[in-house]
Amino acid sequence: MVMPESTTAATPQPTLEQPLLARLSIAMFAIVMGVGGLGNAWALAHAVFGAPLVISQLLLALALIVFALLAIAHLAKLGFHFKAVVAEFAHPVRSSFFPATSVAAIVLSIGTRVYSVELAQGLWWFGAVLHLLLAVTLIRRWITHAQDESVLTPAWFIPIVGNILVPVGGVPLGHVEISWFFFSVGLVFWLMFFSIVLHRVLFVPAMSVRSVPTLFILLAPPSIGLSAYLAFTGGFAGPLAHILYSLALFIAILLVTLLRHVSHGPFFMSWWAMTFPVDGWAGATLAYAHAQPSGYARAIAVFALASASLVVLLIAGRTAFYMASGKAFREE
Incomplete structure (x- = not known):
């Protein structure tokens, strides 16, 4: 007697969704970078234009709270879902966001220095050491393993740019020699990786909607780089400052023309990648306007600060709805 085939074996089984903690993305530290970076920019606006200091203080407090919550959550993820962390670090794109943790710590170090030197020192040392370890590990991986150029995105700059940020927090704390080390590494590798990333953007099939x-x-x-240079020179705007300022201004103008293209499509948490660069530009233009006062420089600084504030506000609003829907924890 022939037995009928089991229908149970042929029925597709639903894929079990991982726990929420296992799905928590390391890229969420970009929220701290965006909010904290804006807080630092408003602190400079207070020094340059007399803007209300309370705006900076509120943003910095929020960034500290989010940083603490994310740090606790990711430590728990490391303990309970170690394989998920390993898989995330092995991912060719997501791994570039791991240094967002160290960059976030340095951003907070810059903001907290005027309130607690001890806290700023602790955050700076944690960020600098962690960033060095992550940068060496990731760059070593890129060198020793053939990379698929189609998955390359500007997010690869995060391990590089973090080196340039270290002096912004380190020089005022007295770590000048160490800061020169990080600045030199970041500046030279930035020039190399800029050509690589530009080649990918121009000649390789378009990036995914999420990566744009x-x-x-x-x-x-x-x-x-401009902010770091001004930290080294004590606020003196030499030739390199003028070059970096002009280059940043050109890239900002270019991005404005690409804004509709960049923001096209559904919202993803990767949109937070837009916030810290705009914050950094606002902070740099404010520092430049202080070092090289002119109506032109002040107008650009005001525009940059307003743009950064608007970008963070809009993305924070979209994030609130995105998290409420649960989609923020189901991104592939």
């Missing part, structure tokens, strides 16, 4: 907003990261290196 990372184009804003192109604005970060010259902007943060």
Whole structure:
């Protein structure tokens, strides 16, 4: 007697969704970078234009709270879902966001320095050491393993740009020699990777809709580089400052023309990649306007600060709805 085939075996089984903690993305530290970076920009606006200091304080407090919550959550993820962390770090795109943790710490170090030098020192050392480890690990991986150029995005700049940010927090804390080390590494690698990323954008099939907003990261290196240079010179705008300022301004103008293209499509958490570069540009233009006062420089600084504030506000609003729908924790 022939037995009928089991229908149970042929029925597709639903895929079990991972727990919420396992799905938590390391890229969420970009929220701290965006909110904290805007807080630092408003602190400079207070020094340059006399803007209300309370705006900076509120943004910084929010960034600290989010950083603490994310740090606790990711430590729990590391303990309970270690394989998920390993898989995320092995991903060719998501791995570039791991240094967002160290960059976020340095951003908070810059903002907290005027309130607590001890806290700023702790955050700076944590960020600098962690960033060095992550940068070496990721760059070593890129060198020793053949990379698929089609998955390359400007997010690869994060391990590089973080090096340039270190002096912005380190020089005022007295770590000048170490800051020169990070600045040198970041500046030279930025120039190399800029040509690689530009080649990918121009000659390789278009990036995914989710990755397109990372184009804003192109604005970060010259902007943060300008702030770092002014930190080294004590606010003196030499030839390199003028070059970095002009380059950042050109990239900002270019991004404005691409804004509709960049923001086209559904919302993803990757949109937060737009915030920190714009914050950095606002901070750099404010520092430049203070070092090289003119009506032209002040007008651009005001525009940059307003743009950064609007970008963070709009993306924060979209994020609130996105999280409420649960989609923020189901991104593939």
